[in-house]
Amino acid sequence: MLTHASCGRLFGRQQERRIYPDRRAEQAGEGGESEDWRRTKVHVGKHKGLDLCDLDRESVQSLIDKWLPTAKANPKPLADDRRLIAALELAAAELNVTEDNIPY
Numbered sequence: 504m505l506t507h508a509s510c511g512r513l514f515g516r517q518q519e520r521r522i523y524p525d526r527r528a529e530q531a532g533e534g535g536e537s538e539d540w541r542r543t544k545v546h547v548g549k550h551k552g553l554d555l556c557d558l559d560r561e562s563v564q565s566l567i568d569k570w571l572p573t574a575k576a577n578p579k580p581l582a583d584d585r586r587l588i589a590a591l592e593l594a595a596a597e598l599n600v601t602e603d604n605i606p607y
Contacts, residue, residue, distance in 0.1 A: 539590070539593075540555060540589070540590035540591075540593040540594050540597075541554065541555050541556035541590075541594075542554055542555070542556065543555050543586055543587055543589075543590035544583075544586075544587075545558070545566070545587065546583045546584075546587065547566075547570060547587070548566070548570065550562060550566075555590055555591075555594060560598065563591070563594055563598065564598075566587075566591055567591050567594065567595050570587075570591075571588065571591050571592075571595075574587070574588050575588060
């Protein structure tokens with residue numbers, strides 16, 4: 504049974520959702536823009552907490568060469584891993600980087 508107070512809370516939550524929409528889709532990088540990969544936070548290594556746009560080309564290349572193959576091999580990646588994998592794949596395509604898994 505809904506009381507007057509519970510209806511008010513429910514209505515307030517519905518209003519709040521209209522004013523502040525769920526931003527999970529934005530954070531997941533589903534915007535489809537080519538700039539999205541640059542705003543992805545790095546959550547691993549020495550550049551943890553920085554956006555990809557704050558890194559130099561060599562650092563992005565290092566993530567693509569060293570972190571990306573192991574992350575792709577992970578059968579159950581975290582949400583942050585999936586976002587960074589997608590961003591690094593877009594970065595590799597845009598920067599014309601090829602993955603080279605052959606050790607020299």
